Amino acid sequence: MKPRVLIADDHTLVAEGVEKLLEHDFQLCGRVADGRALVRAVEKEKPDIALVDIALPLLNGLDACRQIKKSVPEVKLLVLTMHGEQYFVTEAFRAGVSGYVLKQSVAEELVFAIKEVLKGRLYVSPSVAENLVEQALHPVEPTPAGSTPSNVMLSGRQREVLQLIAEGQSTKEIASTLNVSIKTVEFHKTRIMKQLGVHSTAELTKHAIAIGLIAMPHQPTVPGFPP
DSSP: OEEEOOOOOHHHHHHHHHHHHTTTEEEEEEEEEEHHHHHHHHHHHOEEEEOSSSSSSSSHHHHHHHHHHHHHSSEEEEEEEEOOSHHHHHHHHTTTTTTEEEEGGGGHHHHHHHHHHHTTOEEEHHHHHHHHHHHSSSOOOGGGGGGOOOOSSHHHHHHHHHHHHHHTHHHHHHHHHOOHHHHHHHHHHHHHHHTTOOSSHHHHHHEEEEEEEEOSSOOOOOOOOOO
């Protein structure tokens, strides 16, 4: 029986391209377009492996992976992303993923990477690994304006609220999405702004982008997929 794969990506063309790459070797058991749907789908379908984009709406891929590893720890997770920076790689493996593949090279690597992860091994795109080695050998001292982004001071719920604020949801909409009161959302927003030392929604959005909670407004075209 073919291994069962679930895909989480909010870009339809990317998801369809991934499906075409995998349909021969794997059984596709679902496709979702946001992090909350991903968590629900994994809990329902129990796939052998889920392919997860980092920049998912409603709940980013890394926090979705954290939730999945608590509720369905046996499911393997592999990140598919445009982000090759050390911060994202580190956070992904801390979240419990077993593989990390860049979308730029997905056509050449993905099938092999999935098979490696399903065998219980770890997989990282060679270009990512080379970059990590280069950073380790030649570390660059960060400047205050370009420091490594950090969300260690924010709780999981605070990251959820921050992401939804950055995605443009109103306080009422966030309360509905998270199933909490409006006062609770306002409390979290106030605490987040105080902890980050920011004073506007624009600054919150900038921070959300920096730590990968949301994508930049215009993502580059993803090469490598079959027409």
